[in-house]
Amino acid sequence: MRENDYVTSVRRASRQIVDGYNALRAAQGEWNGRQYGEEDGLTQEELTGVNAEVTPEQVGTVVFAVSDAIKTSIMDTPHGGALYALYSTEV
Numbered sequence: 726m727r728e729n730d731y732v733t734s735v736r737r738a739s740r741q742i743v744d745g746y747n748a749l750r751a752a753q754g755e756w757n758g759r760q761y762g763e764e765d766g767l768t769q770e771e772l773t774g775v776n777a778e779v780t781p782e783q784v785g786t787v788v789f790a791v792s793d794a795i796k797t798s799i800m801d802t803p804h805g806g807a808l809y810a811l812y813s814t815e816v
Contacts, residue, residue, distance in 0.1 A: 739811040746800060749792035756788055 759767075767781045799805050 736811045739808045743808050743812045746795055749788060752788045
């Protein structure tokens with residue numbers, strides 16, 4: 726039945742949003758805890774291969790500014806509560 730598939734797909738998408746947000750928040754702690762002696766917290770080895778075109782500034786912006794914006798504009802509002810409500814049960 727399509728209605729059931731639709732609700733399930735929305736719930737899965739909501740779970741992906743919440744999981745992604747939580748991963749970015751966790752990345753803040755990891756970034757702050759790194760002891761590489763690098764000002765930007767990343768090593769050159771991390772910025773090679775598929776990550777060669779990514780800059781430390783881009784990573785830092787997403788880890789901090791974007792995840793903070795998601796927190797204040799979505800997760801700390803009733804919209805975030807709606808996401809968590811759909812997240813609460815495994816689908």
